[in-house]
Amino acid sequence: MIEKYLETLNDRFKNFDIEYRKQAYIDYLKYPEPTYRESPDKKTYVNITDKELERMAYGELSVSIKKEEKVNEDYDLIVTDSDFIIKKNRKDVYISNMKDAFAQKKDLFEKYVDTEMGKYNREYLINFSYENGYFIYVPDNTKAELKIESLQDSNASFTFKNVIIAGKNSSVEITDFYNKHNNGNGVHGRNIYIFCQENSNIKYNYIQDEGSDTVNITYVRPVLYDNAEIRIIDVNTGAKKVFYNHESEMHDNTTMKSYGVNVSRNDQEMDIWDSSLQYGKYSNCNINIKGVVFDRSSTMHRGNIDIEPEGIKSSGFYGSAIILMSDSGKGNSKPALLIKNNDTKSKHSSSISSIDPEQIFYLRSRGLSEDEAKDMIINGFLGYVEEITDNEFLKKIIKDVLRL
Template sequence: MSTELFDTFNTDYINTYSEQHNEPEWLRAQRLKAIELAETLEMPKPDKTKITRWNFTKFSHQSTSEPIDSFDQLPDSVGKVIDQGKAEQNLVILRNQENQFSELPKELKDKGVIFTDLFTAANEYPELVEKYFMTDAVSVDEHRLTALHAALVNGGVFLYVPKNVVIEEPVQAIFWQEDKDLALFNHVIVVAEENAQVTFVENYISDHEETETVANVISEVIAKDNAKISYGSVDHFAYGTTAYMNRRGVAGRDATIEWALGQMNNGNTISENITHLLGDQSVCFAKAVSVGVGDQTQNFTAKIVNHGKHSNGIILQHGVMKDQASAIFHGIGKIERGGTKANAEQESRVLMLNKDARGDANPILLIDEDDVTAGHAASVGRVDPVQLYYLMSRGISKQEAERLVIHGFLAPVVNEIPIENVREQLTDVIEGKVY
C-alpha cells in the first residue's frame, strides 16, 4: 500500500481530527496506536482473490456537506426506505458520515435504550462505548484494514438495549454517501443485554458511480445470555467504491443472532460475516444474497464457530452473477472441542446468467468434536431450462420466466428483511442489477 496514505493520515492528522470531534481520550489514544500498527501490518489475503491492485488509498476522509432541514430534502434513493409519515420512529440518518436525523421514542429512552451516531455516543457514554469498541468481536491488529479502520473511523451508530428490554419496532440506520470522494470508515455496534430483543436494519446508499473511493465497514454485534438480535442490511455502494465489509457476532448462552444481508455493491468487495456461538444453546442463522454485474470481483465469507454445547449454526448464501462478474462464496462451519451436540449446516448456491460470469461455492467444515451433526450443500450452475420451459409453457415470456426464477432463488433472504420499505428497496436493487 502506498506510503502516501500514511504521509497524509499521520499522527498530526489523527490528533486534529479527534480534537475536532471532541473525542474522549481513550478513542484518540486508540486511533494513534492503530495508525502506527497499520504501517506494519499486512493486508488481508482472502482465499482465491487477489486484491493487490484494488484501490484502498484514493479517498477523502472528511466532508463539508450542509445539514438538511426536513425529509423533503432527501433524494428518492433515501426517502423511499423510510416511513416519512410515521410520528415517531427508531431512526438515524448519516449523510456523508454526519448525523442529519436522529430519533428514538421517549418510552425507549426511559428504559435505558441508546441509539445515536457513534461520535455522540462516545461523548455521552464514553465508558460504555469503550467497553465494546473493537474488544469482543473485532481486533484492531487483525490486519492493515482493521487497523486503518480503527485509526480513521469517521462515522457509525451505537445501539444499546438494556436487560429485559424488548424493542418491538425495527431500529433503522441509513448511511447515505453523497460526497463522491468520501470514504466511509463506518462502525456499527449493536449490544443486547440479557433477555433483550431488537431488530436492526441498515442501508448503505451511494449517489455516485465512477469516482474511486473506499468503504471500510465494521459491525460488532453482541447478544448476551438469552438475548436476540436480528440484523438486516442492504449494501449498495457504487461501482467506483472498493468495499471491505466486516460483520462479526458474539452470542452468549441461549442467545440468537440472525443475519439477513443483501450484498448488492457494484464495485469490488470483500465481505466477512463471522459469528462465534460462545454459549450453550446459542443459535445463529446467517443468510445472505448477492448479485454481481459488470466486471466486478467479490469474495464472500460466512463463518459460524460453535463453542457452546447444543449450539446451532446455519449458513445460507445465494448469489447471481451476470456479465463478466465473478464471486467466491466461502461457507465455513467450525465446531470447537467441547461443543458437544452442536450443529453446523451450510448451503451456498450460485446462479450464472452469462457464459462469462464466474461463481465458486467453497464449503468447509472443521470439526474438533465427536458428538455433533454437520452438513453442507453447494452448487454452481445456469438457470434451470426445465423451470424456464415449465413457466413458458404457461404463456410467460422467457425474460419474465427467468425473472421469476431469479427472484425465487433469492427470496429466502429478501423475505427476511423486516422493514417493508427496505425489503422493497432490495427487490428494486436486484431488478436494476439483473435487468
C-alpha cells in the first residue's frame, strides 16, 4: 500500500530532494481525496482506483523505447520516463532534468521548486514520488520558443514533475506534446509548474494524445507575479481515463487566458478542470473549454472563478460547451463563481447539446453527405483554438491529434 511507501524513500531517492518529498508525503496522508461529488451524475466523473494510484507512485519504468526511436529534429527536448535528450543546445535558456537542476541550480530550485506543494491529494502524491522531469529557466529580458516531446510508454507507470521559470520581462512560447508510444495500460502522473515573473509573457501549449488504455493524471499550476500574462492552449484526446486540472494563481495586474479542446471516443472518460485563484488587484481571467463526445465516452467540465477578498477590481469568466455525437455518450458541466468581494466582474456559461438537425439539413442541401456535414460542424466548433495562434507547428500537431 502507498501508506507504507515512506519506508522505501531513502533507498529510492537517496539525497534527491528528500525533505520536500517527506512533506509532500505528509500532505498526501493529511488531505485525502474527497469522496463527495458536486453533481449527482457520478458516471461522468473519472474513477481512478487506489490500485492505479499505487502503480503510478511505485513506478514501472520503460525498457521498450530505444534511443533511435527518439530522434526528432523538430524538438528542442525529447523526454521519456527513463531518458532525457536535449536535441538542441541553447545558450539563451537553461534546460536540464530535475536531478541535474537540483545540483546545478540550487538557488532557483529552493526558491521555486521546493516552495510549491500544490493543494490536492493526488498532486501531493506526484510531488512525493516523482522520478524526474524537465527544468527550464528563461533568464530576465529573454525571448525564446521551445518545443518538447514527451514519449509516453503505454506499458510504463511513472510520475514526473516539470518546472518552467520565466524571468522578468521575458517572452516565452512552449509547446509541450505528450505523445503515445505503443499499447498498454500504464498510469502516468505529472505536475507542471510555471512561474511567470514580473512583466513576463508566456504562451504554454499542452497537447495530450496518449495510448488508448492508459490513465493520465495531470496538474498544471501557473503562478503569475505582478503584471505577468499567460495564454494556455490545452488539447486532450488520448488515454482511457483523463484527469486534467489547471489552476492559475494570479497576483496584481495579471492576465490569464485559457483555451481548451477535448475529444473523447469509445469508452474514454475525461474530467477537465480549469480554475483561477485571483489574489491580486486588477487581475483578469478568461477560460474557454469545448468538448466533443463520441460513442460511449464521457466528458466532465469543471471550473471555478475564485476571486479572493484582496482581489478588488478583478474580473473572471468561465465558459464551457459540449457537443454529444451519440445517444450513449455523456456530458456534464459544473462551473462555479467563488467571489469573495463585491468590487469585481464575473460570469459563467455552460451548454451541452447535440448537433442541430437544421444545420445538417442546410449543409446537405449544399451537396455534402451527412458525415461530411457533421465533420464540418465539429471542425468549426473546435477550430476556434487554431484561430488564436499563428504558430503553424502547433496547428499541425492539433490537427493531427484530433483526427477529425
